[in-house]
Amino acid sequence: MSERTLVLVKPDGVSRGLVGEVISRIERKGLTLAALELKTVERAVAEQHYAEHDGRPFFESLLEFITSGPVVALVAEGPRAISAFRQVAGGTDPVDKAVPGSIRGDFGLEVQYNLVHGSDSPESAEREIKLWFPNL
């Protein structure tokens, strides 16, 4: 059964020129693109996107970071797309958790600047796809 997931190439990934690399890895995994857009995030959207982290010590800095420059938002589709992309991305901490061969493991150093976001559950995916692509 096919599933959809919301992926972001965060501002660090865009500014470092890793958009093509991320898309290439998504496609090589076998997922297909259902939507793709470059956009600068308004704070209100960022707050909704990261609502579950409201109150955490890094929340404000995370909002500043995600609104600091353009991001690439995309919807990837395929069997077990949510888990499949999280495997391609690697663990949240690019050094302690993400393994070599994953996007974060290959290109990341710091937990905040971990290059990509991927939905973590079917409920999050549905909520995030509606938030980023209301017309999809």
Ligand SMILES: Nc1ncnc2c1ncn2[C@@H]1O[C@H](COP(=O)(O)OP(=O)(O)OP(=O)(O)O)[C@@H](O)[C@H]1O
């Ligand atoms: N301790 C921290 N310090 C700074 N930033 C953090 C920290 N923990 C998480 N973050 C940032 O907040 C984002 C969301 O954290 P979460 O725990 O949901 O990780 P994730 O699910 O791997 O990442 P994402 O939701 O972006 O895919 C992380 O991707 C990272 O950019």
